[in-house]
Amino acid sequence: VTERIWWKDGVVYQIYPSSYKDSNGDGWGDLPGIISKIDYIKDLGIDIVWISPMYDSPQHDMGYDIRNYEKVYAPYGEVADIEILVAECHKRGMKLILDLVVNHTSDEHEWFKESRSSKLNPKRDWYIWRPARYADDGTRMPPNNWLSFFSGSTWEWDEDTQEYYLHLFAKQQPDLNWENPATRRAIYDSAMEFWLSKGVDGFRVDTVNMYSKGEHLPDAPIVDPAVFEQPAHGMFCNGPRMHEFLREMNTEVLNKYDTVTVGELPHTPSTDHVLRYVGSRDKQLSMVFQFDIVDLGMGKTYKYEAEPWKLSSMKQVISKWQSFIEGTDGWTTAFCENHDQGRSVSRYTNDSPEWREQSAKMLALMMCAMTGTLFVYQGQEIGMVNSPKSWPISEYKDIEALGYYKTVSERTDNDPEALARVMKGIQLLGRDHARLPMQWDSTPYAGFTDCKTGAWMRTHDLYKEINVEKQLPDPRSVLSFWKKMLSMRKQYKDLFIHGSFEGYDMQNEKTFVFGKTFGKAKCIVALNFSTEEQKLVRPREVSGKYELLVSNSEDVDGTEEMLRGYEGRVYLVV
Ligand code: ISL
CATH class of the missing domain: 3.20.20.80 (Glycosidases)
Incomplete structure (x- = not known):
C-alpha cells in the first residue's frame, strides 16, 4: 500500500x-x-x-x-x-x-567577507581555501584542474591572503565548507x-x-x-x-x-x-x-x-x-x-x-x-x-x-x-x-x-x-487542457500518481506508448512525437476493451486507428 x-x-x-x-x-x-x-x-x-x-x-x-x-x-x-x-x-x-x-553563498555574504579578511579569522575555515601549486617554471597554478559550471577554473586567487578559494559555480559563489x-x-x-x-x-x-x-x-x-x-x-x-x-x-x-x-x-x-x-x-x-x-x-x-x-x-x-x-x-x-x-x-x-x-x-x-x-x-x-x-x-x-x-x-x-x-x-x-x-x-x-x-x-x-x-476563457486552449489534465490526475490518482509503469515498443522513434497499472485498474497512454499520422499499436501484452479517457485532439472518439500529429490519448482498459 x-x-x-x-x-x-x-x-x-x-x-x-x-x-x-x-x-x-x-x-x-x-x-x-x-x-x-x-x-x-x-x-x-x-x-x-x-x-x-x-x-x-x-x-x-x-x-x-x-x-x-x-x-x-x-x-x-x-x-x-x-x-x-x-x-x-x-x-x-x-x-x-x-x-x-x-x-x-554570495561572495558578498558577511560570512565570506570575514573568511577572506585574514587567514586567522575564525570563519576562515567556513569556506574552502587552498594554497597555490607552482609549475616547474614557477607559474602559479590553481590547486587542481576542475572546470566550473560557468566556465573557467573552480578556483579564484585571493591576492590579500595569498590563497585560492573554491567555487563550483561563479567566482561570486564561494563554496561553503560543510566539514x-x-x-x-x-x-x-x-x-x-x-x-x-x-x-x-x-x-x-x-x-x-x-x-x-x-x-x-x-x-x-x-x-x-x-x-x-x-x-x-x-x-x-x-x-x-x-x-x-x-x-x-x-x-x-x-x-x-x-x-x-x-x-x-x-x-x-x-x-x-x-x-x-x-x-x-x-x-x-x-x-x-x-x-x-x-x-x-x-x-x-x-x-x-x-x-x-x-x-x-x-x-x-x-x-x-x-x-x-x-x-x-x-x-x-x-x-x-x-x-x-x-x-x-x-x-x-x-x-x-x-x-x-x-x-x-x-x-x-x-x-x-x-x-x-x-x-x-x-x-x-x-x-x-x-x-x-x-x-x-x-x-x-x-x-x-x-x-x-x-x-x-x-x-x-x-x-x-x-x-x-x-x-x-x-x-x-x-x-x-x-x-x-x-x-x-x-x-x-x-x-x-x-x-x-x-x-x-x-x-x-x-x-x-x-x-x-x-x-483562460477558451476551452480549447493549452491552459484549459492543463487544468483538465491536472484535475484528471487527481481523479485517477492511483493510476497516474502511484501506478506502476510499463513502456511498450521501446525502439519506435515516432510513438511513445506506455501503460500504468494500479491493482486491477489499468490505462494505456499513447503519444505521437511526430507531425505525421502514426499507427496506434496496441500492446500485445494488454488485453481488454479500450475506453478513451482523453485526447488532446478535439473530435476523436478513440476508435481511430491512427494517432494524429502530436496527438496523445489515454485509454482506460476495462
Ligand atoms: O550539472 C547540471 C546538470 O547536468 C547542472 O544542472 C547543475 O547541477 C545545476 O545547474 C545546478 O543548478 C542550480 O544551482 C546553480 C544555479 O545556477 C541554478 O539555477 C540552480 O538550479 C547554482 O546555485
Missing part, C-alpha cells in the same frame, strides 16, 4: 520571482505580484508553490548567490511578504516551499530554521549532492587535452559525508516540522545510489530531481555543444525513473521544465505556429499521467516557447550561456562557425528561455510590468499569441 502523503499527491508549481509578475512598475517581478496571482495558481489545480530564490543577493546568478539568508531581495519585497504568501497559500489549502541554496560543524549549524539556523519557523513547508534543495567534497580534491581525469580545466562532476558530486550531512540536517532541523524536501541530484545515474538519498526508512530527502530527461540533447563534455537525441532514449530514461519506486521505499518526481532549461515544447516537440499548441497539450497529457510528484514550471501551462531564433546573443543574460560563449570566442579567436554552433546550442538549451517574463495578456510587456522602460528581460515576440488572458 502506498502511503498517501501531501507531497506525493500534490502538484508543485515553480515560480521564478524576477519574471512572474511586477506589482510596482520597476521591471522586476516581486512577491506582491505573486500574491496577486495566487487565485490563478489555485484555480490551475496546484497544491504546492515553490519560489526560486527571493533572498537578498547581488544577482550574479539570479539569486542563487545569496548575500543574506534572512532578508528578501529589496526589489522583490520583504520578509513580511513571505509571511503573507504563506498565509495566502495555507488559506487555500496550498503549501509553500522555498529554495535552499547552501552549497555556496566544519559551526558552518553547518549556522546554515541550519539562518537558511532553514529562520523560514520554517515562519510556516514555510519545506525546501527545494539546490545542488544537494555537492556539499561533501572530501579533503583531498585531486585533479579530474583529462577529457579535453586542449585545455587545462577539465569537467570534474565525478570529483565533487556525492562525496564521502553526503549522507551523514543529510541525516544531520533532518535530526537538527527538518524533523521538527512537517516538511518536504526535493533535492537536485545531478550526475547520479545509479538507481541504487538515488535510493540512498530518498529511501523513506533512512530519512534524508523526500524526493530528488534526476536530470536524465532534461539532459537529452546536451553535449556530453560541454552542454551547449548540443547533440541530436532520439525518442527511444527519452523513453528509456522516463521508464527508468518511473519504475524506480517499484519494490523500494523511495519516491520519484516528474518534470520536464524548470528555470535552468529551454521550454519543453521547443526541446521535445515542435514549436512552429502550426504544432505548438497541439504538442504543448500532448506534453501536458504525458506529464499528468506520470508516477511521482509532478512539477510544473511557470508558463508551461500556457505552452510558452523558447526565445525567437532571431534574438542576438546580446539579448541573453545568463551567466552560464554567456560564460561559454565568451570562452569559445576567446579560444577560437571569434571563429564564426564555432560561434554559430554555440548560438544554436544556446537557442535550444539556454537557461534564459525559461526566464522571459510570464505572458499574462496582450498589453505591452505581456502585462508582466507597466514599467516604461520594460521588463528586466525582453518579452517574447509572441506574447500576443501566447498569453493567459487569451487562453
Whole structure:
C-alpha cells in the first residue's frame, strides 16, 4: 500500500520571482505580484508553490548567490511578504516551499567577507581555501584542474591572503565548507530554521549532492587535452559525508516540522545510489530531481555543444525513473521544465505556429499521467516557447550561456562557425528561455510590468499569441487542457500518481506508448512525437476493451486507428 502523503499527491508549481509578475512598475517581478496571482495558481489545480530564490543577493546568478539568508531581495519585497504568501497559500489549502541554496553563498555574504579578511579569522575555515601549486617554471597554478559550471577554473586567487578559494559555480559563489560543524549549524539556523519557523513547508534543495567534497580534491581525469580545466562532476558530486550531512540536517532541523524536501541530484545515474538519498526508512530527502530527461540533447563534455537525441532514449530514461519506486521505499518526481532549461515544447516537440499548441497539450497529457510528484514550471501551462531564433546573443543574460560563449570566442579567436554552433546550442538549451517574463495578456510587456522602460528581460515576440488572458476563457486552449489534465490526475490518482509503469515498443522513434497499472485498474497512454499520422499499436501484452479517457485532439472518439500529429490519448482498459 502506498502511503498517501501531501507531497506525493500534490502538484508543485515553480515560480521564478524576477519574471512572474511586477506589482510596482520597476521591471522586476516581486512577491506582491505573486500574491496577486495566487487565485490563478489555485484555480490551475496546484497544491504546492515553490519560489526560486527571493533572498537578498547581488544577482550574479539570479539569486542563487545569496548575500543574506534572512532578508528578501529589496526589489522583490520583504520578509513580511513571505509571511503573507504563506498565509495566502495555507488559506487555500496550498503549501509553500522555498529554495535552499547552501552549497555556496554570495561572495558578498558577511560570512565570506570575514573568511577572506585574514587567514586567522575564525570563519576562515567556513569556506574552502587552498594554497597555490607552482609549475616547474614557477607559474602559479590553481590547486587542481576542475572546470566550473560557468566556465573557467573552480578556483579564484585571493591576492590579500595569498590563497585560492573554491567555487563550483561563479567566482561570486564561494563554496561553503560543510566539514566544519559551526558552518553547518549556522546554515541550519539562518537558511532553514529562520523560514520554517515562519510556516514555510519545506525546501527545494539546490545542488544537494555537492556539499561533501572530501579533503583531498585531486585533479579530474583529462577529457579535453586542449585545455587545462577539465569537467570534474565525478570529483565533487556525492562525496564521502553526503549522507551523514543529510541525516544531520533532518535530526537538527527538518524533523521538527512537517516538511518536504526535493533535492537536485545531478550526475547520479545509479538507481541504487538515488535510493540512498530518498529511501523513506533512512530519512534524508523526500524526493530528488534526476536530470536524465532534461539532459537529452546536451553535449556530453560541454552542454551547449548540443547533440541530436532520439525518442527511444527519452523513453528509456522516463521508464527508468518511473519504475524506480517499484519494490523500494523511495519516491520519484516528474518534470520536464524548470528555470535552468529551454521550454519543453521547443526541446521535445515542435514549436512552429502550426504544432505548438497541439504538442504543448500532448506534453501536458504525458506529464499528468506520470508516477511521482509532478512539477510544473511557470508558463508551461500556457505552452510558452523558447526565445525567437532571431534574438542576438546580446539579448541573453545568463551567466552560464554567456560564460561559454565568451570562452569559445576567446579560444577560437571569434571563429564564426564555432560561434554559430554555440548560438544554436544556446537557442535550444539556454537557461534564459525559461526566464522571459510570464505572458499574462496582450498589453505591452505581456502585462508582466507597466514599467516604461520594460521588463528586466525582453518579452517574447509572441506574447500576443501566447498569453493567459487569451487562453483562460477558451476551452480549447493549452491552459484549459492543463487544468483538465491536472484535475484528471487527481481523479485517477492511483493510476497516474502511484501506478506502476510499463513502456511498450521501446525502439519506435515516432510513438511513445506506455501503460500504468494500479491493482486491477489499468490505462494505456499513447503519444505521437511526430507531425505525421502514426499507427496506434496496441500492446500485445494488454488485453481488454479500450475506453478513451482523453485526447488532446478535439473530435476523436478513440476508435481511430491512427494517432494524429502530436496527438496523445489515454485509454482506460476495462
Ligand atoms: O550539472 C547540471 C546538470 O547536468 C547542472 O544542472 C547543475 O547541477 C545545476 O545547474 C545546478 O543548478 C542550480 O544551482 C546553480 C544555479 O545556477 C541554478 O539555477 C540552480 O538550479 C547554482 O546555485
